[in-house]
Amino acid sequence: MPVQAAQWTEFLSCPVCYNEFDENVHKPISLGCSHTVCKTCLNKLHRKACPFDQTAINTDIDVLPINFALLQLVGAQVPDHQSIKLSNLGETKHYEVAKKCAEDLVLDLKPQSGDKGVASLNQSALSHPMQRKLVTLVNCQLVEEEGRVRAT
Numbered sequence: 327m328p329v330q331a332a333q334w335t336e337f338l339s340c341p342v343c344y345n346e347f348d349e350n351v352h353k354p355i356s357l358g359c360s361h362t363v364c365k366t367c368l369n370k371l372h373r374k375a376c377p378f379d380q381t382a383i384n385t386d387i388d389v390l391p392i393n394f395a396l397l398q399l400v401g402a403q404v405p406d407h408q409s410i411k412l413s414n415l416g417e418t419k420h421y422e423v424a425k426k427c428a429e430d431l432v433l434d435l436k437p438q439s440g441d442k443g444v445a446s447l448n449q450s451a452l453s454h455p456m457q458r459k460l461v462t463l464v465n466c467q468l469v470e471e472e473g474r475v476r477a478t
């Protein structure tokens with residue numbers, strides 16, 4: 327159904343500039359409040375806070391990792407190794423675990439056929455409320471403590 331497809335794809339583009347996320351100019355960056363905005367728009371913010379709910383962004387924008395799970399959903403090239411600079415080893419470990427979970431979720435979200443991408447998500451075995459829930463989880467910012475708590 328077209329209406330549901332539209333609801334689905336709203337997760338795949340930046341809610342500020344309406345461009346679809348990609349691996350170059352519109353890298354998806356998820357914030358602690360679970361909003362995801364492209365990096366270009368984040369860099370244009372006058373103050374470091376979510377443009378939707380004014381949640382303060384405590385981490386430097388250049389340090390916030392790209393939401394690779396979302397990038398995978400739009401079919402962009404995802405580099406195998408991303409450098410994440412976290413304050414200590416424990417944090418990094420938490421992040422890796424959470425990131426793995428998010429990537430597993432994305433695999434569940436992807437349609438079995440795979441080749442038609444987003445358009446064929448309607449054929450996914452998952453119900454739409456379930457897809458929505460999973461996308462919400464994928465949108466959690468895993469680096470900031472608050473985001474991780476949300477994801478569990």
Ligand SMILES: [Zn+2]
Nearest residue numbers: 340343364367
């Ligand atoms: Zn944007």
Ligand SMILES: [Zn+2]
Nearest residue numbers: 359361376379
């Ligand atoms: Zn927000």
